Amino acid sequence: MAAYSANLVLLLVIVSGGRVPLNRLWQNAVDHMVLWRSTVSLWHAGLGRDHSLLRMLVYEKGAVCLKKSRNAWPELDHASLMDDWDLMVRLLPGIALYDGSVLGYAGRWEEVMVASLLGAMVGEESLSPVCRTLQLLPPPKGTERRTITEVFDLLAFVLRIRASGMPMEDAAKAARWALDHCLPYDFDGHAFAALVAAHPSLLVTVPELNRPENYWNAHGAALMLRSALTNSVDEVQGRLSRLCDEIESIQRGRWTDDEDKIKHMVHGLLNARPYQRLRIAVLDPGDEQHPSGGG
Numbered sequence: 238m239a240a241y242s243a244n245l246v247l248l249l250v251i252v253s254g255g256r257v258p259l260n261r262l263w264q265n266a267v268d269h270m271v272l273w274r275s276t277v278s279l280w281h282a283g284l285g286r287d288h289s290l291l292r293m294l295v296y297e298k299g300a301v302c303l304k305k306s307r308n309a310w311p312e313l314d315h316a317s318l319m320d321d322w323d324l325m326v327r328l329l330p331g332i333a334l335y336d337g338s339v340l341g342y343a344g345r346w347e348e349v350m351v352a353s354l355l356g357a358m359v360g361e362e363s364l365s366p367v368c369r370t371l372q373l374l375p376p377p378k379g380t381e382r383r384t385i386t387e388v389f390d391l392l393a394f395v396l397r398i399r400a401s402g403m404p405m406e407d408a409a410k411a412a413r414w415a416l417d418h419c420l421p422y423d424f425d426g427h428a429f430a431a432l433v434a435a436h437p438s439l440l441v442t443v444p445e446l447n448r449p450e451n452y453w454n455a456h457g458a459a460l461m462l463r464s465a466l467t468n469s470v471d472e473v474q475g476r477l478s479r480l481c482d483e484i485e486s487i488q489r490g491r492w493t494d495d496e497d498k499i500k501h502m503v504h505g506l507l508n509a510r511p512y513q514r515l516r517i518a519v520l521d522p523g524d525e526q527h528p529s530g531g532g
Contacts, residue, residue, distance in 0.1 A: 435465075
């Protein structure tokens with residue numbers, strides 16, 4: 238029954254130009270999604286989650302369509318076919334954690350980024366090295382600023398705890414990506430300081446990291462950077478020492494007398510939001526309230 242009905246639906250989708258609305262499959266139904274999900278569950282039970290028939294179809298905006306590309310994981314294909322986004326966003330972090338990457342998942346930007354960052358943050362290095370797990374994708378046009386900011390906050394947290402274990406090339410990519418896509422003064426300076434302290438030569442390869450205003454909100458950044466002076470080559474030592482002096486000056490309010498620099502910084506501060514630390518909810522064993530709920 239599962240193979241028979243799945244083949245019929247696939248054939249109908251093919252002869253219909255790659256798209257069949259659910260109301261065409263069940264013309265007199267009251268709730269097409271209930272019937273569709275029941276049908277997909279039947280296919281899943283009869284054919285198995287990895288059957289090629291199921292991985293050729295996808296649900297999109299009220300219709301069954303031919304899939305243009307497969308996800309690397311049949312679990313995601315099944316959730317996508319069911320249009321079960323809650324299941325998909327729960328699967329992604331586990332995949333990133335245990336497989337070391339979510340490459341091959343064509344989903345929403347924030348889902349891919351958060352899963353990748355969580356995998357980089359807590360994954361065992363033997364299973365999911367940071368350089369393999371950390372996916373840095375540019376936010377698509379139209380993405381809400383709040384969503385972008387939340388992703389940047391998580392990225393900054395990951396860099397602060399993982400910078401020392403990142404290869405130089407990946408550290409440079411992470412710094413460049415943050416500088417290219419984040420609003421001025423809107424990124425946690427501790428993350429930049431952690432990257433530079435772990436890889437002082439970034440001051441040469443990523444010149445923007447020499448700007449003291451990138452560390453304005455990072456108290457203790459200068460102290461963190463000075464710890465790397467003894468392990469730096471002569472070319473970098475001068476840059477690092479000068480940067481530390483400028484960071485300390487800017488945090489004391491005596492950074493520069495250059496009027497243009499002062500205007501640039503004030504403009505940036507006025508347009509940035511205060512850095513918000515990552516909040517972690519801890520529930521008591523008997524607390525049944527969802528972490529995202531009120532209270």
